[in-house]
Amino acid sequence: MQIKRQTCAVILLSVLALAAPTTTARAEDPPAFPGDKSGTIKIVSSLPRTGSSKGQTDTIVNGIKLALDEAGYKVGDFKIEYEDLDDATATAGAWDAQQETQNANKARDDKDVMVYIGTYNSGASKISMPILNRANILMISPANTAPGLTKPMTGAPNEPECYRPSGKVNYFRVVPTDDIQGPVGAAWAKKLTGKLSKPRSVYVLHDGEVYGEGVAKAFKQECEALKLEVLGYEPIDVKAQEFKALMLKIKAKNPGLIYFGGTSQTKAGQVVKDMVAAGIDVPYMIPDGCFEQAYIDSAGADIANGRSYVTFGGMPISELGKTANGKSFIDAYQKKFGKLPEEAYSAYGYECGKVALEAIRRAGVKNREAMLWHCARIKDYDGVLGKWSFDKNGDTSLQVMSGNTVEGGKFKFAEKLELSDE
Amino acid sequence: MFPVLLASLDTSVLINICINGLVYGFLYALIALGYTMVYGIVELINFAHGDLFMLGTMLVWTFVGVVAVGVAPGSFLAILIILGMLIAVPIFCALLNAGVDVAIYRPLRTAPKLAPLVSAIGVSFVFMNIGQVWGGSQDVNIATLIPDNNLLGADSSINLSGTDVLIMAVTIPVMIMLTLFVKFTSLGRAMRATAQNPVAAQLMGIQVNRVISVTFLIGGSLAGVASVIYALKVHTVNFQMGFQNGLYAFTAVVLGGIGNIPGAVVGSLIVGMVYSLASGYADNLWATAMVFLIMIIILIFRPQGILGARVREKV
Numbered sequence: 001m002q003i004k005r006q007t008c009a010v011i012l013l014s015v016l017a018l019a020a021p022t023t024t025a026r027a028e029d030p031p032a033f034p035g036d037k038s039g040t041i042k043i044v045s046s047l048p049r050t051g052s053s054k055g056q057t058d059t060i061v062n063g064i065k066l067a068l069d070e071a072g073y074k075v076g077d078f079k080i081e082y083e084d085l086d087d088a089t090a091t092a093g094a095w096d097a098q099q100e101t102q103n104a105n106k107a108r109d110d111k112d113v114m115v116y117i118g119t120y121n122s123g124a125s126k127i128s129m130p131i132l133n134r135a136n137i138l139m140i141s142p143a144n145t146a147p148g149l150t151k152p153m154t155g156a157p158n159e160p161e162c163y164r165p166s167g168k169v170n171y172f173r174v175v176p177t178d179d180i181q182g183p184v185g186a187a188w189a190k191k192l193t194g195k196l197s198k199p200r201s202v203y204v205l206h207d208g209e210v211y212g213e214g215v216a217k218a219f220k221q222e223c224e225a226l227k228l229e230v231l232g233y234e235p236i237d238v239k240a241q242e243f244k245a246l247m248l249k250i251k252a253k254n255p256g257l258i259y260f261g262g263t264s265q266t267k268a269g270q271v272v273k274d275m276v277a278a279g280i281d282v283p284y285m286i287p288d289g290c291f292e293q294a295y296i297d298s299a300g301a302d303i304a305n306g307r308s309y310v311t312f313g314g315m316p317i318s319e320l321g322k323t324a325n326g327k328s329f330i331d332a333y334q335k336k337f338g339k340l341p342e343e344a345y346s347a348y349g350y351e352c353g354k355v356a357l358e359a360i361r362r363a364g365v366k367n368r369e370a371m372l373w374h375c376a377r378i379k380d381y382d383g384v385l386g387k388w389s390f391d392k393n394g395d396t397s398l399q400v401m402s403g404n405t406v407e408g409g410k411f412k413f414a415e416k417l418e419l420s421d422e
Numbered sequence: 423m424f425p426v427l428l429a430s431l432d433t434s435v436l437i438n439i440c441i442n443g444l445v446y447g448f449l450y451a452l453i454a455l456g457y458t459m460v461y462g463i464v465e466l467i468n469f470a471h472g473d474l475f476m477l478g479t480m481l482v483w484t485f486v487g488v489v490a491v492g493v494a495p496g497s498f499l500a501i502l503i504i505l506g507m508l509i510a511v512p513i514f515c516a517l518l519n520a521g522v523d524v525a526i527y528r529p530l531r532t533a534p535k536l537a538p539l540v541s542a543i544g545v546s547f548v549f550m551n552i553g554q555v556w557g558g559s560q561d562v563n564i565a566t567l568i569p570d571n572n573l574l575g576a577d578s579s580i581n582l583s584g585t586d587v588l589i590m591a592v593t594i595p596v597m598i599m600l601t602l603f604v605k606f607t608s609l610g611r612a613m614r615a616t617a618q619n620p621v622a623a624q625l626m627g628i629q630v631n632r633v634i635s636v637t638f639l640i641g642g643s644l645a646g647v648a649s650v651i652y653a654l655k656v657h658t659v660n661f662q663m664g665f666q667n668g669l670y671a672f673t674a675v676v677l678g679g680i681g682n683i684p685g686a687v688v689g690s691l692i693v694g695m696v697y698s699l700a701s702g703y704a705d706n707l708w709a710t711a712m713v714f715l716i717m718i719i720i721l722i723f724r725p726q727g728i729l730g731a732r733v734r735e736k737v
């Protein structure tokens with residue numbers, strides 16, 4: 001009974017919170033938040049710094065450091081400190097629930113911490129979001145794409161309210177979510193099967209994890225809407241070492257494209273290898289969790305080349321360089337770290353750093369609630385990723401994705417993907 | 423629904439899935455033999471055996487990465503490299519396996535049975551960590567040395583690759599040789615004697631420690647052969663793969679009757695076949711569960727395993 005009443009209260013509060021911005025006038029004056037106008041403000045990040053995602057998170061952390069460095073680790077009279085926390089353990093080789101809880105608790109208990117950049121894995125955010133929400137800490141993720149974290153009706157029935165016990169939105173992200181990635185991929189799949197004169201059908205596999213299944217489900221639904229036949233939809237056993245028998249089964253159904261909702265860590269490379277070994281010669285489409293060198297390394301360049309089609313939430317570094325903001329980011333990154341920001345999420349890390357600083361600048365006082373209030377009102381922000389705004393859920397308004405292929409063992413931008421109008 | 427049912431009754435798919443199961447069955451058999459021989463001699467379930475196999479595959483990866491850069495699949499040079507690996511990798515695995523026996527299991531020979539067992543689990547973790555340092559924590563790719571194309575022609579609905587043929591061409595003779603060795607050579611006789619009763623064997627003048635070392639050498643070298651074949655077939659290595667493959671092999675051993683050489687082969691073929699059929703016709707997610715379900719059912723009716731002899735518990 002106790003629990004039920006609490007959930008009711010939470011839902012009620014969140015409904016009120018969601019309703020609040022619409023009822024207040026557009027030109028609202030910021031409430032007066034009490035707090036110091038100088039001193040030290042801490043920004044922490046919680047990312048998997050050990051294990052298989054290290055390559056990606058190294059560049060994210062570099063991106064954050066670059067943003068802070070450009071501001072001279074100062075906003076107004078505030079001195080900015082940054083701490084790089086690890087939410088992975090060496091034994092797990094990936095993010096760990098206990099570690100993420102510890103990081104969130106640490107941030108909560110440190111009165112100087114105003115911004116928490118993270119996490120990398122959507123599953124980890126599910127754990128830290130309620131902790132940080134109760135503490136009113138601004139959380140900005142460079143990489144979480146599970147829609148349920150912010151958008152109602154896209155995940156479990158109690159999402160996203162269950163992550164917002166205070167009723168306030170404290171979680172923001174600069175990366176488009178999977179519910180866009182799936183449909184965008186489906187539209188691309190339809191185009192591809194036509195162009196390569198393959199059967200107008202797809203076979204959808206996923207790894208059974210929050211991210212992989214989420215994106216695969218969205219892909220499948222959009223395929224059905226676009227009249228692209230879905231011949232099968234099933235999870236794979238990510239602990240298995242090979243999928244040859246599964247692929248032999250799929251071969252008999254003769255799909256025009258195989259989609260795998262998963263990451264390089266959940267066997268995306270092995271799936272495509274066994275697809276080729278079973279003699280299936282069709283495009284292999286994968287989401288941005290595979291948009292890293294580790295995918296090509298695990299699949300082998302000769303297999304990945306020419307048949308991998310990767311959707312990614314935003315423009316790759318090469319495309320980013322075509323805009324003025326993007327180019328100055330790449331140049332600054334190269335100057336500071338002596339190499340190009342190769343991994344996909346580095347620009348998102350940088351953007352998170354910039355947004356954190358912007359929220360602190362707008363707030364002007366050392367007050368966690370002020371950070372939330374001001375961050376939620378960032379509109380038409382001219383960032384490295386383009387011009388975007390946060391919506392009422394804390395999501396970016398960016399809806400453009402890139403379609404990438406693999407050539408010569410490297411990712412290559414193929415085309416700009418947008419939601420199909422059909 | 424109807425076309426799906428029809429497709430699942432397609433005989434060419436069934437044949438393909440059976441070939442696949444057979445090939446993996448033979449692969450598991452090579453690993454399983456190392457388990458079963460060691461158990462037969464010293465009654466130790468060598469949990470590190472799967473990880474020994476993983477380290478062998480790491481060696482193949484390094485070897486291919488250094489020697490076989492730019493070598494065309496199926497060329498004479500590629501075949502030469504495979505032959506070289508079929509000698510070098512088994513030697514590496516054999517020496518490693520025997521070395522672990524001398525350093526760790528031998529001092530514990532008279533200790534309670536659980537002491538070497540727990541040590542074997544420890545060795546398994548040590549191997550895994552070595553593998554992680556060696557190959558990193560991600561899946562890494564091993565370049566193709568045998569072309570994947572279908573020997574029966576690209577249009578044939580039945581798929582038989584050069585790798586599949588090679589696996590059988592290597593595995594079957596190795597198993598026959600092993601059986602003949604154990605049956606007919608004096609060292610083989612000494613092994614069987616040691617397995618039956620180590621004390622009596624020692625009294626008969628058999629150098630038991632030497633026999634045990636030979637057993638570890640043979641078991642290790644078979645794992646080495648499996649490593650090469652696995653690398654050619656699956657093309658992937660990661661530090662955790664020893665666990666799953668070792669588990670299947672161990673299951674096969676129990677299924678066939680532990681300590682029994684033909685039993686290990688029969689058990690492995692069943693495991694490979696059940697896994698392949700289950701993931702082809704049922705669900706990939708349930709395939710592993712299916713393997714164990716079959717094992718439990720068989721063991722309920724034949725607790726000693728399919729070919730295992732009913733032995734009275736030694737006290």
